Amino acid sequence: MDILKKSTKVSEEDFAVRYSRNNDFWLSCIDCSYSPAYSELKQFTHKNAGNMGLLSDISFQTALQFAVEVQNSENIFVFGHNECQILRLSLDESGKRFDFLNNWAVPLSHFAFQNQSLPDDLNFSGQLELISRLNVLKQVLNIGDSAIIKKRWKQGARVKISALFYDSHSGSIQDLGFSVESSDQLNLQKNIFQRRQNEIYSINYYRKQCGNSV
Numbered sequence: 001m002d003i004l005k006k007s008t009k010v011s012e013e014d015f016a017v018r019y020s021r022n023n024d025f026w027l028s029c030i031d032c033s034y035s036p037a038y039s040e041l042k043q044f045t046h047k048n049a050g051n052m053g054l055l056s057d058i059s060f061q062t063a064l065q066f067a068v069e070v071q072n073s074e075n076i077f078v079f080g081h082n083e084c085q086i087l088r089l090s091l092d093e094s095g096k097r098f099d100f101l102n103n104w105a106v107p108l109s110h111f112a113f114q115n116q117s118l119p120d121d122l123n124f125s126g127q128l129e130l131i132s133r134l135n136v137l138k139q140v141l142n143i144g145d146s147a148i149i150k151k152r153w154k155q156g157a158r159v160k161i162s163a164l165f166y167d168s169h170s171g172s173i174q175d176l177g178f179s180v181e182s183s184d185q186l187n188l189q190k191n192i193f194q195r196r197q198n199e200i201y202s203i204n205y206y207r208k209q210c211g212n213s214v
């Protein structure tokens with residue numbers, strides 16, 4: 001099952017109605033050229049390198065807690081994008097080092113390494129985009145694992161975390177059709193995501209055994 005095949009383009013009308021409401025919380029990347037927040041709405045945006053929702057990142061978890069517990073945000077969007085320089089640098093094998101950037105991007109480069117061999121018919125830029133999209137899904141799951149979110153779900157509050165992606169070539173936003181709004185749904189989506197990972201590991205394994213003919 002390809003969990004990225006469900007991507008749908010978000011029309012301007014949909015964006016205005018479904019993705020631009022008061023108190024929405026957005027997580028996006030520092031080099032994303034699109035800013036999702038509308039000035040007339042009270043929305044909250046946290047940006048970092050690679051739109052990472054890490055459990056160990058106190059700055060992000062603080063922003064998340066402010067949005068969810070203080071501002072009662074019900075919608076959280078992880079907003080990835082193509083042509084991501086952070087991802088490109090994290091895969092740079094030229095030996096050039098950026099101490100803080102490289103350290104920060106370790107989870108991203110590790111994740112990219114796991115997924116880098118699929119599919120062969122994509123050029124490097126296309127593979128980067130695929131990994132960027134998968135990373136958005138991964139961050140949706142990470143945020144769902146936050147104690148802040150789990151506490152809100154346990155209290156019966158509605159909090160939905162969704163995956164969006166900005167394509168700078170077409171200037172369009174895509175809904176990746178991947179979201180979680182309960183602990184049960186989080187476990188379900190983790191299983192779907194894990195199956196995708198297992199498929200990749202299997203293909204890598206057979207490639208190693210049989211060469212690139214697989």
Ligand SMILES: [Zn+2]
Pocket residue numbers: 029030031032050051081083084085086087
């Ligand atoms: Zn980026």
